[in-house]
Amino acid sequence: MDIRTTGGPATAEEMAAVDSLLGPADSLWSGGERRPADDHVAYGGRSRRSQRHLLLPVLHAIQDRIGWVSRGALEYACRRLSIPPAEAFGVVSFYARFALHDRGPLALHVCDDVACKCAGADEICARLESTVGPAGGAWHRSACLGLCDVAPAALVERSGAAHEERQLGSITFEEADGILRGGAWPREAARPMPRQRGRMLRRIGEYDPDSLDGYLSVGGFEALARARDVGAEAVIREVTDARLLGRGGAAFPTGRKWESVAKAVARPHYLVCNADESEPGTFKDRVLMESDPFAVVEGMAIAAFATGCDKGFVYIRTEYPLARKRIENAIAQTSARGLLDIDIEVRRGAGVYICGEETALFNSIEGKRGEPRNKPPFPVEVGLFGKPTLPNNVETLVNMLDIVVGGGAAFVSIGTKDSSGTRQFCVSGDVERPGLYEVAMGTPLRALLDMAGSHKLQAVLLGGAAGSFLTPEQVDVPLSFEGTRAIGATLGSGAVIVFGETADMKQVLLRIARFFRDESCGQCVPCRVGTKRQEEILERMLASHGGDSRADVMLLSDIAQAMRDASICGLGQTAASAIASGLTQLKVLNG
Amino acid sequence: MADAVFVGMPKRMVGLSIDGRDVEVVEGSTILDACRRMAIDTPTLCQLDNLTPINVCRVCVVELEGSRVLVPACSRKVEAGMKVRTDSKRVRHSRRLVLELLGSSVDMSLCSPEVRGWMARYGAEPDRFGAVATVAQPVKVDNDLYVRDYSRCILCYKCVEACGVDAQNTFAIGVAGRGFDAHISTEFDVGLPDSACVYCGNCIGVCPTGALMFKSEHDMRAAGTWDESAQNVTETVCPYCGVGCMLELHVQDNTIVKVTSPLDHSVTAGHLCVKGRFGFEFVQRRRGE
The missing domain is CATH 3.10.20.600 (Ubiquitin-like (UB roll))
Structure with a gap:
């Protein structure tokens, strides 16, 4: 592939950021200095193109160090990884985390999503608008940051050789304003203990989440040992008997998924732990990863053992730096102790909700735009890198520990007939x-x-x-x-x-419509244009007090049906459900 | 005796029912292939026989028994015993909405008469959404060969596929941005002369909406002289190299205004290179010029 770069050289710092991940360039062909031999021998080809999956990590390295992705930096990354610049631009412009213009090293993301809205995020944003200026410079309005238990929440980061970021909870206008004026950052958000604990959360607070020995002292890795004792088939049988339905949102029978992957003939098999938890109002996977990270790793080890996975990935949303650190540490300690027999790699999301959809997540790991794939084929046959893949949510995997130790029969003793556990x-x-x-x-x-x-x-x-x-x-x-x-x-x-009673449900509905318009990947027509029209029509209806809106209600319902029926993925298929229920159940417009 | 030649595994026939009628097609076919065999006119926008199905426009959706959502006919492979409906209320509704949503955001006036036919058939009224956002923007004219008018772009991905692995392997354009802001772009929106574009024009060849157009056609349309009824199409073979690409020269007033190649041609599959597509000026050098 002939890669044409016309944007001028990258700066030394941009090159250093890329090289920190990839090592120095070895020839002119990969973006380095011209050596005499380069005139006669071309390097590249399949081996270099197969590094495509490193594009997102490289972009994160640039964003962390420089604060934005310039044309020179992107083209240098393209030369290093043998990616056409137009394709790489498609990727970098897809992900919300990467800035395409220099907006300074400091970025404050203030969550104004539904839960934080109830906690006064709008007032903070309004006051920032009047004192600091509109969002988009140093501060940004953000979708849910997964800190809803300490709302209103924010995430602050400063790019540079030592990239810093911090999750903030119960933030005030004064604190936000102080950060933007260059003041010291408030301390890391509090992490309240779970309010109600069953068997799954029992370890939380009982051991130091940074210590493998601590985890072992509360019975850690007993489940993995038991799984190895009874064998892969018996583990899958227990999971099937437990009638566990996936905890990510789609509620697919986990046992069936495991069986399909275990039986898949093509090799290798991949395990993907979906930790891109971005559904507004959801923070369970964050708590599990932050407070019981070894259990997540053990759950993955059990899944990989039972289904014959050769390599695992954990895809963690970028807004969860502490969870990422703890999981990385847990993997490092566990594998150093020889307890893991597969290689698990942590991958960082880039601020896009749709990447929680399993096939979009695969594309994201592969270094592509996070656009969902059409199904079939299903991931258990054709998944990550085109191979059989087991995608499981964090909570689903942590459930495995009790299923393996206690057995499927004990697991179904809790819960209802069709919803166990x-x-x-x-x-x-x-x-x-x-x-x-x-x-x-x-x-x-x-x-x-x-x-x-x-x-x-x-x-x-x-x-x-x-x-x-x-x-x-x-x-x-x-x-x-x-x-x-x-x-x-x-x-x-x-x-x-x-x-x-005092919540302004009209504004809540509008926020949800804005969320879907913003998070639609843009691939299919019903969702790309449908979410836009849904937001426009809702805005129009809420603005016209008491006018005759029957035609607009009709339009919304027409759009909703087409989105539900004809969208490629679950985002489009559910993009109208909350709004429809708000209009019909709550009768938001009638109030 | 000559050595045996492997001709591949024999293909089985797969039986399914479409709109209550049974049909058998070769395994590996799509529902769209089966519909076409039964002469059921199925609207398509992002599908083209010489490109990989990408199923993004969703105008070809059909109802499949046992499936919670509608499925795209263009990419869904047939399976034995499938029961498909192509004209149910749900299908008609989604097709209508897709055409309406596109029509409300994109200038579709240069689409083929077929598209206007589907709009009429499904009763699409793009204006019913009222005053809403569109993708209107100025035409990009940055070279002498072709123009890009993205206010006509329905984001069918065909040009990206033709520029990429489906034909040209040049990768000069990609889909950038997200959601309603998604658009076709070179890197950082640089002009084509600064991009990797090799001016093969294969993107023009696959564009269904006139968003990508020969500059000659664009200029004549602007001047009001473009007249398809006054054009002749002359078939010939490209004179440049030995590959033997078939060209269709579109000629108006004894001047070549556009060059295409048939999609079903065994050599080109509709794709050409810069010489065949744009290298016709020498033909028109008249004595004395």
Whole structure:
């Protein structure tokens, strides 16, 4: 491939950022100095092109060090990895984290998503707008940062040779303003303990999450040892008997997935732990990774053992630096001790919700735009790098420990007939005690709300932006897959966002419409244009107080049906569900 | 006796039912192939026989029994026993909405008459969304050979595929941005002369909306002299190298205004190089000029 770069050289620092990951360039053909031999021998070809999957790590290295990705820097990265610049530009412009113009080293991302909105994020943003200026320079409005239990949340980072970033909770305008004026950063967000713990969360707080010995002292790696004792087939049988449904949101039977991968003939098999938790209002995987990282690694080791995976990836959203650090440490310590028999690599997301969709996630690991693939073929046949792949959510994998040790029969003794086990619920919004609650499947939503302390309830958003609104009359619904399905709702990712009487539901609906418009990958027409039209029409309806909006309601419902029926992936298929339920169940416009 | 020649595994026939009628097609075919065999007119925008199906426009969706959502006919392979409906209420609704959503955001006035036919068939009224955002923008004219008018772009990815592994392997353009802001672009939106473009024009050959156009056609349209009814198409073979690409010369007033090649031609599959596509000026050098 003849790569044409006309943007001028990269700066020494930009080259250093790329080289810090790839090592020095060895010839003119890979972006280095011209050597006499380069006139006669061309290097490259398949071996260099197969490094395509390093594009995102390289872009992160540039962004971390320089604060933005210039044309020179991108073209240098393209020469090093043998990627056409137009394709690489498509990638860098897809991901929200990478800046394409110099906006200075400091970036403050203030979450104004649904849960933080209830906690006053809008006032902070409005005051920043009037004092500092509109978002887009040093500060940015951000979608959910996964810190809903300490809302309003923010993430601050400073690029440079020593890139710094910090997750902030319960942030005030004064703190945000101080950061932007160059002041010291507030301390790292508090990490409240889970409010309600079942068997899955029992280790949290019981050991130092940075210490393998600590994990071993609370029974760590007993499950992996047991799995090796009984053998792969027996493990899969227990998982099947446990009737575990995937905890990422789609609720696919985990046992069936494992069996398919184990039986897949093509090699190698890949294991992908989906830790791109970005559903607004969801933070369970963050808590698990931060407080029980070794259990995540052990769960992956069990999955890899049972399904014959040769290599594992953990794809963690970039907004979770602490979780990333802890998981990296857990992998390093575990493999140094010889407890892991597969290689697990941590990959960092780049600020895009759609990469939580499994096939978009594969494309992202492969160094491409995070566009979902059409299914079939399914990941268990054709997944990451075109090979059989087992994609599992963090919570799903941590469940394996108890299933392997206690057996599938014991696992189904908790929960309901069709929804076994316990479930992590992320309660946020207008409640006295926001946080993580582990309860048995089938627990009524009302019980959860009572535990969290909810008064003067107006609505509950169950399942995040891709879920739907429930009215106060519907809160007796049992929190199980079949229970929620019966009333046309979904458990989704386990997000429970509570709205009190004073919440402005119109603004909440608008925020959800903006979220989907912003997060649509843009690949298929129903979602790309549909989410845009949905936002425009909703804005129009909310602006015209009391006017006749029947035609607009009709339009929204027409768009919703086409998005649900004809979109490629789950994002488009659910992009209208919360808004539709807000209009029909809550009658937001009638109030 | 000569050595045996491996001709591949024999292909089985797969039986399925479409709109209540049974049909058998070769395994590996798509639902679209089966629909075409049954002469069921299926709208397509991002599909082209010489490109890999990418199923992004979703206008070809059909209802498949047992599937929660509609499936794209252009890429879904047939399986034995499938029950497909191509004209159900849900199918008609999605096809209508796709055409409406596109029509409300993109200038589709230069699309083929076929597309206008589908809009009429499905009752698409793009104006019903009211005053909404479009992709309107100025035409990009940065070279003498072709222009890019992205206000006509429906983002079907065909040009990117033709520029990439499906034909040219040049990779001068890609899809950039995300969501409604997604667009076709060179790196950092540089002009084509600064990009990797080799001016093969294969992107023009596959563009279904007139977003990519010969500059000669663009200039004549601007001047109001473009008249397809006054054009003759002359078939010939490219005079440059020995490959033998078939050319279709579109001639108006004794002047070549555009060059294409048939999609089903065994040599070109519709694709040409810069010489065949644009190297015709010497033909038009008249005595005395």
